Amino acid sequence: MVVQTPAAPATADRAAKKKWVYRFTAGKAEGNATMRALLGGKGAGLAEMTNAGLPVPPGFTITTEACNAYFAGGKRFPDGLWDEVLEGLSAVERETGKRLGDPKDPLLVSVRSGAQMSMPGMMDTVLNLGLNDETRAGLAKLTGNERFAWDAYRRFIQMFGRIVLEIDAAKFEHALEAAKKKAKAKQDTDLGADQLRVLVDDFRKIVKKEKGRDFPSDPKEQLRLAIEAVFRSWFGKRAHDYREVNKIAHDLGTACSVVTMVFGNMGNDSGTGVAFTRDPNTGDRTLFGEYLLNAQGEDVVAGIRTPHKLAELEREIPKAYRQFTEIAERLEKHYRDVQDLEFTIERGKLYMLQTRSAKRTARAAVRIAVEMVREGVIDKKEALRRVEPVHVDQLLLPRFDEKAVEQARKEGRYLGKGLNASPGAATGRAVFEADRAVEWKGKGEVVLLVRPETSPDDFHGMVAAAGILTSRGGSTSHAAVVARGLGLPCVVGMGELNVDLAKRTMKVGDKTLKEGGTISIDGTTGEVFLGELPTISPDYEKETELHQVLKWADEVRTLGVWVNADTPAECVRARRFGAEGVGLARTEHMFREAERLPYVQAMILAADATERRKHLRKLLPFQTKDFREIYKAMDGLPVVIRLIDPPLHEFLREIDMKELARITGLSPAKARAHVESRRAQLAEENPMLGLRGCRLLLVFPEILEMQIRAILGAAADVAAKGVVAKPEIMMPLVGTMGELHRLRTQTFEVAAAIEKERGTKIPFKFGTMIEIPRACVIADEIAAQTEFFSFGTNDLTQTVLGISRDDAQKSFLTRYVEEKIIPTDPFVSIDQEGVGAMVRMGVERGRKTKPDLKIGICGEHGGDPASIDFFHRAGLTYVSPSTFRVPSARLAAAHAALAGRTQRDR
Ligand code: PEP
Ligand code: MG
Numbered sequence: 001m002v003v004q005t006p007a008a009p010a011t012a013d014r015a016a017k018k019k020w021v022y023r024f025t026a027g028k029a030e031g032n033a034t035m036r037a038l039l040g041g042k043g044a045g046l047a048e049m050t051n052a053g054l055p056v057p058p059g060f061t062i063t064t065e066a067c068n069a070y071f072a073g074g075k076r077f078p079d080g081l082w083d084e085v086l087e088g089l090s091a092v093e094r095e096t097g098k099r100l101g102d103p104k105d106p107l108l109v110s111v112r113s114g115a116q117m118s119m120p121g122m123m124d125t126v127l128n129l130g131l132n133d134e135t136r137a138g139l140a141k142l143t144g145n146e147r148f149a150w151d152a153y154r155r156f157i158q159m160f161g162r163i164v165l166e167i168d169a170a171k172f173e174h175a176l177e178a179a180k181k182k183a184k185a186k187q188d189t190d191l192g193a194d195q196l197r198v199l200v201d202d203f204r205k206i207v208k209k210e211k212g213r214d215f216p217s218d219p220k221e222q223l224r225l226a227i228e229a230v231f232r233s234w235f236g237k238r239a240h241d242y243r244e245v246n247k248i249a250h251d252l253g254t255a256c257s258v259v260t261m262v263f264g265n266m267g268n269d270s271g272t273g274v275a276f277t278r279d280p281n282t283g284d285r286t287l288f289g290e291y292l293l294n295a296q297g298e299d300v301v302a303g304i305r306t307p308h309k310l311a312e313l314e315r316e317i318p319k320a321y322r323q324f325t326e327i328a329e330r331l332e333k334h335y336r337d338v339q340d341l342e343f344t345i346e347r348g349k350l351y352m353l354q355t356r357s358a359k360r361t362a363r364a365a366v367r368i369a370v371e372m373v374r375e376g377v378i379d380k381k382e383a384l385r386r387v388e389p390v391h392v393d394q395l396l397l398p399r400f401d402e403k404a405v406e407q408a409r410k411e412g413r414y415l416g417k418g419l420n421a422s423p424g425a426a427t428g429r430a431v432f433e434a435d436r437a438v439e440w441k442g443k444g445e446v447v448l449l450v451r452p453e454t455s456p457d458d459f460h461g462m463v464a465a466a467g468i469l470t471s472r473g474g475s476t477s478h479a480a481v482v483a484r485g486l487g488l489p490c491v492v493g494m495g496e497l498n499v500d501l502a503k504r505t506m507k508v509g510d511k512t513l514k515e516g517g518t519i520s521i522d523g524t525t526g527e528v529f530l531g532e533l534p535t536i537s538p539d540y541e542k543e544t545e546l547h548q549v550l551k552w553a554d555e556v557r558t559l560g561v562w563v564n565a566d567t568p569a570e571c572v573r574a575r576r577f578g579a580e581g582v583g584l585a586r587t588e589h590m591f592r593e594a595e596r597l598p599y600v601q602a603m604i605l606a607a608d609a610t611e612r613r614k615h616l617r618k619l620l621p622f623q624t625k626d627f628r629e630i631y632k633a634m635d636g637l638p639v640v641i642r643l644i645d646p647p648l649h650e651f652l653r654e655i656d657m658k659e660l661a662r663i664t665g666l667s668p669a670k671a672r673a674h675v676e677s678r679r680a681q682l683a684e685e686n687p688m689l690g691l692r693g694c695r696l697l698l699v700f701p702e703i704l705e706m707q708i709r710a711i712l713g714a715a716a717d718v719a720a721k722g723v724v725a726k727p728e729i730m731m732p733l734v735g736t737m738g739e740l741h742r743l744r745t746q747t748f749e750v751a752a753a754i755e756k757e758r759g760t761k762i763p764f765k766f767g768t769m770i771e772i773p774r775a776c777v778i779a780d781e782i783a784a785q786t787e788f789f790s791f792g793t794n795d796l797t798q799t800v801l802g803i804s805r806d807d808a809q810k811s812f813l814t815r816y817v818e819e820k821i822i823p824t825d826p827f828v829s830i831d832q833e834g835v836g837a838m839v840r841m842g843v844e845r846g847r848k849t850k851p852d853l854k855i856g857i858c859g860e861h862g863g864d865p866a867s868i869d870f871f872h873r874a875g876l877t878y879v880s881p882s883t884f885r886v887p888s889a890r891l892a893a894a895h896a897a898l899a900g901r902t903q904r905d906r
Pocket of ligand 2 (some may be wrong): 732
């Protein structure tokens, strides 16, 4: 077969000027750590380590640009690439004194993928490249180790066959299992040279049968095909899925590093391992890792054999261990961050194969950031950048209720323990295949993915699952690494667990569970239980390191963080989380409580204002009590209370007819008939654009009166007891000045009446939501009549885009996002160009009238980090997320400030 294919003509001219290959040979590298975008994280790390004088096997990295040019040219190598590869190869050959394909002293290489962002296990790598019948024989002779040479060969054919030739992996695995069975071998390492030789023959037959051609024996052809396969893996399904979830651009491309092979499987003075310079689960400052003697890298990562703790290496190969610990320390210092390292020991000699910034759990991220500031390694701002808002959310993850755990133990529901690979607790129905996980989730089930081990092909199922359990693998196995990245609870290496994929069952001891059975896993302790366990939230007060990070965040952020809270209990919690005010109390939520709803319903059924007032009088004490409690909880902080907003029919969904009859004095039959006719009367084709928000208050001014009485009456009540109540009355859905004038007049009339009755002044602020596009347009006029705005971005998104906030997801919006018709769900992350432009207009016009106008946002977007960044830039005063997102919003606001772009002159 011809090795070289002609370059793609379209790109030839431009491409010719590019440098495609960067070498790291003879202790010197052409690249360095800053070139991640071009060389990928792996290539940049190898270059940096080489320049630092660390033992790195020589090699070269093909750039991400080459990968992109390959695809742009219709899957052809750009002009000049293959020549540069051959030159790089010659440099490696010169340094090692070996040659690719030389039967006497063959050079073997690995061909490794590596993108700018770490995508662990999502793309492909080929090891032992360069082997054929002749070089295998040479390798055997040189090493004096027949078994080793056959093992390397069979691994190569297996890996190349799967990745490059795209043959179903199971075909090779079946042959391997059969060989082991025949030889009565327990592990792969128990197979002898003769058995491996037969296996190589079987593997080659598989290739011939599946591909209709012989296994390629020309090492240069192998190299070229492997590079193409690595490029291809950038667009492989699992890499694609991973980028979707992690919001990584699809056009970055992968680099490809070709590295001299070193062998961890040359006997018991050889080995391979992965390590972290600190514990990636807890952040503990100890070298943390695993290794296997007499093994190759994929054995550790795939979790096929259970690896040993790194500390044991000190006993087994002390010299290499000491050198490794020194290098690890040096690399952490050099990069000023925790490193994820890969190493191989070949006959006692240590080689470094990778260094990259380590993925870590939320707990570890926070702890490491705080401790590195204390150690003087990084400053507070850097520490803030190293913690993500999602880490903060994860730290407040639920865990199992201990009493329920005790009970489960007594009931014999404790199944066993695996490695605690990623924290958090999850209860759900067991499924055993990734596709099933997706399918079941689609049906609304909470599922846990249970597997012998996971591979990158399971990624979509892992994303769909609420937690992951495997019977094999260590804490650096694929399942563990991916789960940590996704923030999912995960237990791995649960030895007593038997998963039967064919029968779709799992078995532990004498307990068998079928697909769909419920289990509970605790990724923090590693424990697994049968059946459901209730979860409880963690104790925020005890998270001292998190408090430290959030305190630093408060020092740098300029955006306020308030909270959407409707109940006193929520207010108390939110205040502990650091909320600086209530940005939205939705009063209608208080109407829905059982003892109140019948009065609300009676009020809705009322024939006239007099009757409505009668029922509203009953509601007044309830609502007053609510507000008193909220003021007490928020003592000294502002509380924005929005008057009733939803369409009235929403209160008529469930009716206790007996109670309603009692209240209205009607017979149950009459009450029912009355309800039906009122329902019919209130029915609207577009209720969200109908009689709701301030329109309700204008049609039924008695409701406004009752609510203002409750708000201000409660304020006067608690003020008398020394509580500093700061009510801010907010009108929903205002779109015209006519509405606003009337609402304002009525509000101030009621306020004046209450003040007169009570003989005291009751301070309050008057403001509006801005959630109708027209309100943004007339924001200058609105500002003249109000003291604050709050953007209701849920309704504003609905009205600007003309997309229903309630129905769109299921019918088309999710599909729009999947098919990239729009980049993200605009109800989750603000549509910056459209809705965002309206927000900017509202801010600009409002502040033209009142430069100091206080402007908040209380839609769901107030808890979304990307949206928070936008609101910071738009010059808002505060964001108001839901209670549990308050801590992460504080950090997101700090990140926005650190990014240093604000339009507002503060
Ligand atoms: C909004 O529309 O953004 C808002 C906060 O109000 P609600 O969600 O109650 O309509
Ligand atoms: Mg709204």
